[in-house]
Amino acid sequence: MKLDLARKPTPLEKVHVRGKTVFVKRDDLTEFVASGNKIRKLEYLLGEAVSMGADVVMTCGAVQSNHARATTYLSIKLEKKPVIFLKEWHPGKSSGNFLLDTVMGAEIHVVTPEEYEEIDRIMEDYAKKLEKEGKKAYIIPEGGSSATGSKGYVDMVHELSKQIDLNEVDAIYVATSSAGTHAGILAGLKILGYRNVEVRGVVVHRKPKEVVIERIRSILTELGVDDDGIILVGGFEGPDYAIPTEKDVQMIKDAGKSGIILDPVYTAKAFRGMMETMGDKEKVIFVHTGGTFGLFAQNSILEG
Numbered sequence: 001m002k003l004d005l006a007r008k009p010t011p012l013e014k015v016h017v018r019g020k021t022v023f024v025k026r027d028d029l030t031e032f033v034a035s036g037n038k039i040r041k042l043e044y045l046l047g048e049a050v051s052m053g054a055d056v057v058m059t060c061g062a063v064q065s066n067h068a069r070a071t072t073y074l075s076i077k078l079e080k081k082p083v084i085f086l087k088e089w090h091p092g093k094s095s096g097n098f099l100l101d102t103v104m105g106a107e108i109h110v111v112t113p114e115e116y117e118e119i120d121r122i123m124e125d126y127a128k129k130l131e132k133e134g135k136k137a138y139i140i141p142e143g144g145s146s147a148t149g150s151k152g153y154v155d156m157v158h159e160l161s162k163q164i165d166l167n168e169v170d171a172i173y174v175a176t177s178s179a180g181t182h183a184g185i186l187a188g189l190k191i192l193g194y195r196n197v198e199v200r201g202v203v204v205h206r207k208p209k210e211v212v213i214e215r216i217r218s219i220l221t222e223l224g225v226d227d228d229g230i231i232l233v234g235g236f237e238g239p240d241y242a243i244p245t246e247k248d249v250q251m252i253k254d255a256g257k258s259g260i261i262l263d264p265v266y267t268a269k270a271f272r273g274m275m276e277t278m279g280d281k282e283k284v285i286f287v288h289t290g291g292t293f294g295l296f297a298q299n300s301i302l303e304g
């Protein structure tokens with residue numbers, strides 16, 4: 001079952017940045033507290049939670065997880081208790097997404113990076129404990145990246161196809177992390193028959209590329225499409241996940257002048273990856289996946 005949670009369709013805007021013209025699919029406008037890409041996945045995932053009569057919704061992520069923040073808000077709206085497992089909290093991080101999680105009263109469990117390696121098991125154990133207390137928990141994997149969640153991005157392609165002639169588009173750029181967004185877009189293009197459009201996923205962390213490709217491949221298979229044409233753009237990861245480079249900070253400033261607010265974890269890296277790899281004559285779309293609250297958590301990068 002799919003729930004109708006996001007403000008759709010999101011606008012498709014033509015913007016000019018650094019002398020280049022690109023189309024931006026404004027998925028940073030899908031909601032307010034639940035803004036960004038995760039809400040489209042959550043329409044399907046929380047639909048499943050509602051169908052099974054869950055009382056609790058559980059998920060995990062980094063301390064500044066956009067996904068945990070969106071899940072918290074939407075769970076509350078659906079009258080389910082949000083339980084989130086966050087990696088590596090330390091004092092001074094009470095801003096951005098984490099601040100909102102706190103304001104909304106999410107049950108927050110902080111885990112170490114070592115524990116996080118086994119986060120799926122930790123969540124399952126906790127769900128079992130709740131079960132003994134008579135509560136039913138629905139577990140959402142990191143980033144909401146499963147075949148179920150990715151269907152939200154199959155639907156986004158359908159929405160996009162009504163806003164622009166995709167036969168004339170060369171590429172769609174997106175930030176790729178847990179990769180469900182990338183997989184959903186690629187599956188959507190295949191299902192609708194737009195094989196001319198490349199999906200170029202700009203990787204934003206330093207996990208091995210094979211792991212990311214395997215994740216996309218398995219989602220594509222589960223969605224019943226072939227696994228051809230998986231394209232990852234490397235070289236824009238920076239030192240690590242959530243750590244932007246000087247060039248990313250400059251990208252945030254340059255895009256800001258055009259009214260596009262990028263975040264330091266995902267979209268700044270992806271937008272820069274697009275600027276530096278798109279062909280001169282290519283018509284490209286950037287899927288703006290949101291992340292704005294994460295910028296507030298890293299305000300110091302823009303000082304001085």
Ligand SMILES: *Cc1c(COP(=O)(O)O)cnc(C)c1O
Pocket residue numbers: 036037038066067143145175176177178179180181182263266267289290291292
């Ligand atoms: C989660 C997230 C992404 C990455 O999406 P995945 O499906 O995990 O690859 C990109 N941008 C923002 C702002 C996000 O929160």
